[in-house]
Amino acid sequence: MEHIRMPKVENVRLLDRLSSRKAVVGTLYLTATHVIFVENGSETRKETWVLHSQISSIEKQATTATGCPLVIRCKNFQVIQLVIPQERDCHDVYISLIRLARPVKYEELYCFSFNPKLDKEEREQGWKLVDLNEEYNRMGVPNNYWQICDVNRDYGVCDSYPTEVYVPKSATAHIIVGSSKFRSRRRFPALSYYCKDNNASICRSSQPLSGFSARCLEDEQMLQAIRKANPGSDFIYVVDTRPKLNAMANRAAGKGYENEDNYSNIKFQFIGIENIHVMRNSLQKMLEVCELKSPSMSDFLWGLENSGWLKHIKAIMDAGIFIAKAVAEEGVSVLVHCSDGWDRTAQVCSVASLLLDPYYRTMKGFMVLIEKDWVSFGHKFNHRYGNLDGDPKEISPVIDQFIECVWQLMEQFPCAFEFNERFLIHIQHHIYSCQFGNFLCNSQKERRELKIQERTYSLWAHLWKNRADYLNPLYRSDHSQNQGTLHPQIAPCNFLYKFWSGMYNRFEKGLHPRQSVTDYLMAVKEETQQLEEELEVLGERLENLQKSQLGDNKVKSKQQDQSKQLRLSTSNNSLANTPQEYSNDLKSFPSRSPSQGDEEDSALILTQDNLKSSDPDLSANSDQESGVEDLSCRSPSGGGCLPSEDSGKDSDEAVFLAG
Amino acid sequence: MLRSSQPLTGPNRRRCREDEMLLGTILDEGERGFIIDTRSAQAAKQARMTGGGTEPKSSYPQWRRLHRPLERGRPLQESFAKLVEACSDPSLSMDRWLGRLESSRWLSHVKAALSTACLAAQCMDREEAKVLVHGAEGTDTTLLVTALAQVILDPSCRTLAGFQGLLEREWIQAGHPFHLRCAHSAYSHARLKQEAPLFLLFLDCVWQLSRQFPFSLEFGEHLLLSLFENAYASAYGTFLCNNEKERSLCKVKESTHSLWARLNRPEEQQKLLNPLYSHNTLVIWPSVEPQSIQLWQGLFLRWIRPSQHLDEAWAEIQRLVEEN
Numbered sequence: 001m002e003h004i005r006m007p008k009v010e011n012v013r014l015l016d017r018l019s020s021r022k023a024v025v026g027t028l029y030l031t032a033t034h035v036i037f038v039e040n041g042s043e044t045r046k047e048t049w050v051l052h053s054q055i056s057s058i059e060k061q062a063t064t065a066t067g068c069p070l071v072i073r074c075k076n077f078q079v080i081q082l083v084i085p086q087e088r089d090c091h092d093v094y095i096s097l098i099r100l101a102r103p104v105k106y107e108e109l110y111c112f113s114f115n116p117k118l119d120k121e122e123r124e125q126g127w128k129l130v131d132l133n134e135e136y137n138r139m140g141v142p143n144n145y146w147q148i149c150d151v152n153r154d155y156g157v158c159d160s161y162p163t164e165v166y167v168p169k170s171a172t173a174h175i176i177v178g179s180s181k182f183r184s185r186r187r188f189p190a191l192s193y194y195c196k197d198n199n200a201s202i203c204r205s206s207q208p209l210s211g212f213s214a215r216c217l218e219d220e221q222m223l224q225a226i227r228k229a230n231p232g233s234d235f236i237y238v239v240d241t242r243p244k245l246n247a248m249a250n251r252a253a254g255k256g257y258e259n260e261d262n263y264s265n266i267k268f269q270f271i272g273i274e275n276i277h278v279m280r281n282s283l284q285k286m287l288e289v290c291e292l293k294s295p296s297m298s299d300f301l302w303g304l305e306n307s308g309w310l311k312h313i314k315a316i317m318d319a320g321i322f323i324a325k326a327v328a329e330e331g332v333s334v335l336v337h338c339s340d341g342w343d344r345t346a347q348v349c350s351v352a353s354l355l356l357d358p359y360y361r362t363m364k365g366f367m368v369l370i371e372k373d374w375v376s377f378g379h380k381f382n383h384r385y386g387n388l389d390g391d392p393k394e395i396s397p398v399i400d401q402f403i404e405c406v407w408q409l410m411e412q413f414p415c416a417f418e419f420n421e422r423f424l425i426h427i428q429h430h431i432y433s434c435q436f437g438n439f440l441c442n443s444q445k446e447r448r449e450l451k452i453q454e455r456t457y458s459l460w461a462h463l464w465k466n467r468a469d470y471l472n473p474l475y476r477s478d479h480s481q482n483q484g485t486l487h488p489q490i491a492p493c494n495f496l497y498k499f500w501s502g503m504y505n506r507f508e509k510g511l512h513p514r515q516s517v518t519d520y521l522m523a524v525k526e527e528t529q530q531l532e533e534e535l536e537v538l539g540e541r542l543e544n545l546q547k548s549q550l551g552d553n554k555v556k557s558k559q560q561d562q563s564k565q566l567r568l569s570t571s572n573n574s575l576a577n578t579p580q581e582y583s584n585d586l587k588s589f590p591s592r593s594p595s596q597g598d599e600e601d602s603a604l605i606l607t608q609d610n611l612k613s614s615d616p617d618l619s620a621n622s623d624q625e626s627g628v629e630d631l632s633c634r635s636p637s638g639g640g641c642l643p644s645e646d647s648g649k650d651s652d653e654a655v656f657l658a659g
Numbered sequence: 660m661l662r663s664s665q666p667l668t669g670p671n672r673r674r675c676r677e678d679e680m681l682l683g684t685i686l687d688e689g690e691r692g693f694i695i696d697t698r699s700a701q702a703a704k705q706a707r708m709t710g711g712g713t714e715p716k717s718s719y720p721q722w723r724r725l726h727r728p729l730e731r732g733r734p735l736q737e738s739f740a741k742l743v744e745a746c747s748d749p750s751l752s753m754d755r756w757l758g759r760l761e762s763s764r765w766l767s768h769v770k771a772a773l774s775t776a777c778l779a780a781q782c783m784d785r786e787e788a789k790v791l792v793h794g795a796e797g798t799d800t801t802l803l804v805t806a807l808a809q810v811i812l813d814p815s816c817r818t819l820a821g822f823q824g825l826l827e828r829e830w831i832q833a834g835h836p837f838h839l840r841c842a843h844s845a846y847s848h849a850r851l852k853q854e855a856p857l858f859l860l861f862l863d864c865v866w867q868l869s870r871q872f873p874f875s876l877e878f879g880e881h882l883l884l885s886l887f888e889n890a891y892a893s894a895y896g897t898f899l900c901n902n903e904k905e906r907s908l909c910k911v912k913e914s915t916h917s918l919w920a921r922l923n924r925p926e927e928q929q930k931l932l933n934p935l936y937s938h939n940t941l942v943i944w945p946s947v948e949p950q951s952i953q954l955w956q957g958l959f960l961r962w963i964r965p966s967q968h969l970d971e972a973w974a975e976i977q978r979l980v981e982e983n
Contacts, residue, residue, distance in 0.1 A: 290950075295948075295949055296767065296770075296949070297761070297764075297766045297767040297770050297949045297952065298761055298764075298767060299949070300949030300950070301757055301758075301760060301761035301766070301949070302758075302761055304757055305754055305757035305758055305761070308754065310753050310757070311752070311753040311754055314753050412968060413968050414968065414969065414971075414972035414975075415968070415971055415972055415975055416968075473979060474972050474975045474976065474979075476975070479971070479975075480971070481968060481971060489964055489965065491749055492747075492748070492749035492751070492963060492964075493964070494751060494752070494753045494756035494757075495746065495756065495760075495954060495956065495960055495964070496964065497753065498953065499950055501950040501951070505950055510946050510948070511946050511948050511950055511951050512946075512951075513870065513871045513872065513873060515872060515873055515874050515875075517873050517874075517935065517976075520874070520935070521976065521979055521980075524979055524980060524983045525979055525983075527983060528979070528982050528983045531983075580944065580946055580947070580948075582774050582777045582778045582781055582947065
């Protein structure tokens, strides 16, 4: 708390982005873990909670007549615009937030104080939910071709790798160690995915330290071992996910890529995905487009094109498609690397696995996939997502891009994923929130040193507990879209990539379809199931009654009660429809205030309020597009109020009068 | 809401007592009305040179005029052609695709049409004011605005029957020159002077509404695609000719079958209905932010990308709803 200069400021205004004249007045609080804005209005007292970890940047703008503006931009794309009456207060808040948003020690992070009131046993169980050993066994290893390797058991060979990796049977410890010395950051080729139908595999590593002419016998043997582990093919692909120019430039620094002449039976392929700096800038530009006030269609499309964001998404996807094809259709193993093998490599391997194996499209499987290719293989969460204050040049939306690739696939194959968009959005949210311990630090080694599993909780357990909110009603495991590999259209396909407003405009309620089809269908499904179960029970009872020959009137009325429950749902739309600002120049008419309480769009989640009586948190916090926000965290003061982690601005009354 | 064509004010600022009286009687004492002119202020002014014009404030004191320029005619047809070309070009990189999408300006036209219709609707619903819509001829953008505004305002226009009624009223009987406007479509090099895809633009806007309000329209994309096709080439007489007079002269009603009769047959209706529809009495206010307006893939990419997975999804939705 020593960093907080001003724990409370009154009469602060929270501005709305779409309609800048609309502001809500309230009180701003700073706590050790959150920034909280509480509206003044007596009926609602709506709260907006923002975790310090989510804060990406704070901008203090020039003082105007109305006060001193402060803009908080978050890593989950929420943008909060405040106006603080006194410049002095604003400055104090600004300085405090700057420090709070840039912790220097892990212990400052929320996950170490977060208390979901679970006992030690439950915490442990939560961490055990995702078990990578089980996953490798499910894939079919160890077997005749692949074995587990513990040469890294003390992180002695590669400190960013896990203690256990899978390698080809013919790769001896000597070969592995030798190969690791020839790879950037010692990240030697290891198994990412094994296809038991045809023995093809996806392996991952970092770039070889080949320079212009260096060779390493063990590394060459390592690649041979990978090839031999797949008797169905006499060569392997080596895919370098960097643009050719970058890879070539790396040679001058003593690194580079595999020379086809030196490595027997490899086919080398560049798939140009740009580096983390390009991606960081690309996202920045796209967010600038999102912040435009009343952009024209042109502004938007030009801005989107200029950012290059969708082009990069497509590049990652294309790489994944190439690898999936090589494995599934050609039956050829692939070794993937970029520079250090922890960014683009992770993206591409996980996209490919998702395409290949329907298991990863289930909720559990997706958690396993992230745990395997991102967490265990040493993706640098801390550096990339700024858990702690660090080098801004290391920050880059790498996993965000992967998550977006998944969303793009979900849009193309609506029946193929067990989970829905909300699942993805919440995962992205928590990668940055540091509320759970899964995505801390840069490697398994660091996490074990910090004893993360004993001191924090697992996100996976939390999501699993609430999995009903994350289901895709259109998913059926026996659906044709779920048998085997997904085949996204390759060309022409540019138009298939859409701007993900659910993620990048997440908190702007006015932008999204006002009615959630997912929630409605889930409710329909649930009701159908309930009715079917009820029918079964009644059927049995009827049988029994018929046997005992007693008429029972109760049966009929109960059935009717059940069917009444759902019908009302879709008609509860009355609250959310308010027009946005369509016109600028109707000066002479006073604007009419809405005749109904247009405030709470949350009631628009059609059926949650009606059906889900179990968890009261859900209905209180549902916002219309992302449904359930994070709920089970308590405020540090123990007040027990429910944080709503959205900006809370609902769709607005039309503003006729404009300046 | 009223519609008309432009007043023939001309360069000499002619007046017409009857026209002024007509518009005068519509409004009560002290009440104000809005005129939404779908031409830019400049274009409307220039129209005077050729005998047209606008309602001068002095002669129509109770009416406030708003200009909302909507594209029509040749430029709109060009926009359509460019978009179709961009969609079918397989060689485009992602950057070039977005650039071509933007330079076709089709989505900008969708945004403008929706905004204007929303404005008209807002005047009526929120300000409780009367609205007069006109462009130049009153046969193109005028109808686009009045028809769309009704879909936004009136739940009965969102039912299958109500929508058909809307089309009959606001497009067919109102005299949209289908024969001239829906001649050769996007691939033709002929570039006829009178050809313009206003009706398609209307259908696109309706599709945007159905996407933003998936429960509010009784019909789905199928109907809209079917209407698009039939406007250009049809086995039915519904969209023939340019106005009621011509249809009467050609004896359309006696010699052809009506598309509505076909569509309303039970087997056909099944394909057209939206399984998610649930009647509500709301006004549906769409978002016209660029992120909310999307390319109508079902139409523009119909023959280019396989719709199999999306069809399967709809089948699944249908199944879930029916099972219940």
